[in-house]
Amino acid sequence: MSNEIGLTKQEVHRYSRHLLLPEVGVEGQQKLKAASVLLVGAGGLGSPIALYLAAAGVGHLGIVDFDVVDESNLQRQVLHGTRDVGRPKLDSARARIADVNPHVDVTTYETRLTSSNALQILRGYDIVIDGTDNFATRYLTNDACVLLGIPNVYGSIFRFEGQVSVFATRTGPCYRCLFRQPPPPGLVPSCAEGGVLGVLPGTIGTLQATEAIKLLLGIGQPLIGRLLLYDALSLRFRTVNLRKDPNCPACGTHEIRELIDYDQFCGVTTEAPGDEIPEIAPAELAVRLERGDDLDLIDVRELNEWQIARIDAARLVPLATLPTAFSSIDPERDVIVHCKSGGRSANAVRQLRAAGFRRVWNLTGGIERWNREVNAS
Amino acid sequence: MSVQVHLPAVLSRLTDGRRTLDLDGNTVGEIVNEASTRYPGLAPRLKDEQGEPYAFVTYYLNDDDIRIRDGFRTSVQDGDELTIVPAIAGG
Numbered sequence: 056m057s058n059e060i061g062l063t064k065q066e067v068h069r070y071s072r073h074l075l076l077p078e079v080g081v082e083g084q085q086k087l088k089a090a091s092v093l094l095v096g097a098g099g100l101g102s103p104i105a106l107y108l109a110a111a112g113v114g115h116l117g118i119v120d121f122d123v124v125d126e127s128n129l130q131r132q133v134l135h136g137t138r139d140v141g142r143p144k145l146d147s148a149r150a151r152i153a154d155v156n157p158h159v160d161v162t163t164y165e166t167r168l169t170s171s172n173a174l175q176i177l178r179g180y181d182i183v184i185d186g187t188d189n190f191a192t193r194y195l196t197n198d199a200c201v202l203l204g205i206p207n208v209y210g211s212i213f214r215f216e217g218q219v220s221v222f223a224t225r226t227g228p229c230y231r232c233l234f235r236q237p238p239p240p241g242l243v244p245s246c247a248e249g250g251v252l253g254v255l256p257g258t259i260g261t262l263q264a265t266e267a268i269k270l271l272l273g274i275g276q277p278l279i280g281r282l283l284l285y286d287a288l289s290l291r292f293r294t295v296n297l298r299k300d301p302n303c304p305a306c307g308t309h310e311i312r313e314l315i316d317y318d319q320f321c322g323v324t325t326e327a328p329g330d331e332i333p334e335i336a337p338a339e340l341a342v343r344l345e346r347g348d349d350l351d352l353i354d355v356r357e358l359n360e361w362q363i364a365r366i367d368a369a370r371l372v373p374l375a376t377l378p379t380a381f382s383s384i385d386p387e388r389d390v391i392v393h394c395k396s397g398g399r400s401a402n403a404v405r406q407l408r409a410a411g412f413r414r415v416w417n418l419t420g421g422i423e424r425w426n427r428e429v430n431a432s
Numbered sequence: 433m434s435v436q437v438h439l440p441a442v443l444s445r446l447t448d449g450r451r452t453l454d455l456d457g458n459t460v461g462e463i464v465n466e467a468s469t470r471y472p473g474l475a476p477r478l479k480d481e482q483g484e485p486y487a488f489v490t491y492y493l494n495d496d497d498i499r500i501r502d503g504f505r506t507s508v509q510d511g512d513e514l515t516i517v518p519a520i521a522g523g
Contacts, residue, residue, distance in 0.1 A: 235487035
């Protein structure tokens with residue numbers, strides 16, 4: 056340990072409760088000060104992670120995000136405040152971290168993590184923490200960590216449940232050992248669609264920060280080869296065993312030698328030719344409803360979204376229950392499906408077409424675009 | 433064999449809100465079939481068209497991934513717990 060990372064008198068005072076712990080002590084605190092941790096995402100999970108790692112004295116934090124603070128973020132993203140609405144998240148993150156601990160260096164990357172920039176951004180960090188909100192970035196982060204040999208502290212949340220693990224260590228499994236492939240788009244709603252308990256990312260992000268600190272200090276038993284499952288409603292923690300899959304294309308066979316197109320891998324890209332989703336624009340639907348066309352307008356969002364706002368002529372069939380509602384759909388009638396912005400309903404159209412329904416259309420842009428273009432006019 | 437099945441919240445909408453199910457069967461596959469019979473909406477979320485587990489839903493019999501055993505053909509004991517863990521991506 057070089058003198059450059061020695062602790063100043065002020066730092067000794069600041070970190071005194073750490074220094075009292077034999078498992079940390081001066082040497083451990085110096086390790087934290089010398090450490091670099093990259094946070095992918097400065098949202099729900101990234102908030103407690105950034106705050107606690109900064110407070111703990113991790114010397115260098117990198118943060119990747121390209122979003123601006125929205126008022127609907129504030130229910131859980133405690134890194135940002137009301138005055139930050141409309142501001143880039145990286146700006147408010149930097150200011151908040153500087154206030155929590157001015158001894159922390161912050162590097163910000165205002166970009167989406169992509170296959171072309173990920174290795175460059177991640178390289179050199181001791182630990183990467185995955186706090187993203189989509190499958191494509193999770194697989195990208197995982198593969199980049201495996202390729203670079205950087206531990207990936209994984210956390211993921213949905214509604215009242217969370218998952219935590221430590222991937223991509225030298226001997227342990229990776230994210231692909233747990234989930235070889237992502238679900239098809241639209242099957243698992245995002246938090247923006249499905250909702251999330253505001254305090255949930257606080258719990259899960261804090262566990263991720265804990266794991267990162269344990270890894271940096273080399274203490275305890277990190278969640279390597281184990282997956283922690285948390286259920287806030289039943290307040291139940293369960294840990295299950297993960298094994299490194301010898302056939303895993305990332306960490307097992309190493310057939311993934313470079314980063315791939317993760318949008319394509321996750322099916323986010325547009326449909327293949329011949330498999331286009333038939334679309335109907337909100338204005339056209341408005342005309343058809345106005346003239347009394349006989350059609351079945353199906354809203355595949357969740358009940359709570361329906362309760363907030365709905366299109367009058369629609370009936371509710373949440374996407375997950377769609378297969379059970381096939382019998383209620385008349386194949387001779389025109390069926391128009393909508394959701395919030397068009398993603399889940401595209402999935403519904405695909406399911407309906409696969410089930411043999413031919414007269415099915417997706418409402419382009421969902422109820423959001425309907426509200427902008429039809430309700431507002 | 434009676435097995436307690438723990439479902440994630442995302443699937444409990446298909447089981448009238450039930451998060452745990454007590455089901456009978458001799459293998460994990462039989463338990464999954466029993467769940468699918470009782471709640472038909474669950475079927476396409478638990479197994480693919482060939483009746484096999486998806487790559488984005490992991491099954492744990494007690495603490496162990498059934499993939500390191502015999503997948504859906506893994507035999508179960510009375511009192512075992514089956515935990516279904518789907519991929520989630522929120523953050």
